[in-house]
Structures are given as structure tokens and as C-alpha cells.
Amino acid sequence: MGVKRVHGDVEGERLNAQQQVIEVVRRIPRGRVMTYGQISEVMASRLSPRAVGWMIHRCPDGTPWQRVVNASGGCSTDRLPDFPKGLQRTLLEEEGVEFRANGTLDLEVYRWWPG
DNA sequence: CCATTGACGAAGA
């Protein structure tokens, strides 16, 4: 196994990491969620939770991004200025997820681990 | 190359 790396290799790994994030997200069942930190742990590349968020931000259409929430069970998308408020919650509620009064969901109930 | 900015998260105050 070669240790030396050229630009192409690194670029390839970056794209591969993005691909991995998308794959994990696509495996989350309807009505279940994962946190950014969970995805970070599951991935071999050890991408930081922060980087995971960025990858999902750049995910292709059809990716169930709404099933990824923060460690508190809240919708991080609501923090973005140019993003429809409440969209993530609405999409999740359509899948049967119920939110608590404080706007978060119960991870004890909805958290899912790939198996 | 350096500074700044996030769809994060854990630990302190």
C-alpha cells in the first residue's frame, strides 16, 4: 500500500467521503433519524460532524436530508437565513415523527443506527 | 497560504 499521495488521490477521497455521507443518509428509514455525530462515527473516513453537515448541505436531490438532526434532536436547518423555516419539521411529521413542545424530537424514540 | 464561515458537539461557567 503506497503512502505517497498526489492531488488526484486526495481529491478522490474527498469525493468518496461525500459519497459515503449520501449513502448513509439514504439508508435511514422513514420516520427515523440520525445525528451528524452518528454519521461521523459510522464513516471510515472519520469526517468531523461539522464536515458531515457541509456534505449534506451539498447533497443531490432525492437525498432524505430531513432525517439528519443535531445532537439535541433539533432541526439545524432553521438556523440558515435563506432556508424555509420549519420545512424539516414538516417533512419529518409527514413521516410520523412527533415533536415535543420545545421543537425537538425524542432521540430515544427516533434515533436509528445502520445495521 | 491565511482568515473566516458553517445544516456540529462536548464541556464549562
Add this chain to the structure above:
DNA sequence: TTCTTCGCCAATG
């Protein structure tokens, strides 16, 4: 319990 601070790492100017 709420608010800060800091580490994290990809992307952007």
C-alpha cells in the same frame, strides 16, 4: 438550564 468556548474539517475569498 441557557449561553460560551473550543475543537473539528471542508469550502470560500
